[in-house]
Amino acid sequence: MKKNFLAVLCIGFVVFSSATLSAQQYEEAKKNVVSEEEEGPLMFKFEPNFLTAVENRQDEINKARAVIDTMQISDRKRRRLLRDLHKNPKAVLVSKTSVAETKFEDN
Known part of the structure; x- marks a missing residue:
């Protein structure tokens, strides 16, 4: 026991x-x-250039905004172009408008 x-x-x-x-x-x-x-966050181990990509995107937006502000267009169209620029990374509408405006200025 x-x-x-x-x-x-x-x-x-x-x-x-x-x-x-x-x-x-x-x-x-x-x-x-x-x-x-x-x-630091684990994301930086896999994609260390993430912040620079965001900064580059912001620089592109600022340059496009400067181009849009110099155009002789209505405020409604300007707001629409800026909205499209922020929503769409490629901003096809903005590029078409800027090309059309530059061709118009050359004539």
Whole structure:
């Protein structure tokens, strides 16, 4: 009876101590993940030039806006062109209008 009780007690001690040790190891692994996040977003590891692409897009919009502002067109059409410029990255309507305006100025 004492041997069985002693064996169960030892097994229980081993199970609970192993659970405690595994919990301590998990916290250390979690701390390492936090340090990786402090380096910056994971997106920059896969696409480091993302912000420069956004800045380039903003520069293109500013240049197109300057072209649109110099054109002799109505305010309604100007607002429509600016809205199209922000919605559509290629802005086909803006390029058609600017080409048409430049051809008109050459004559």
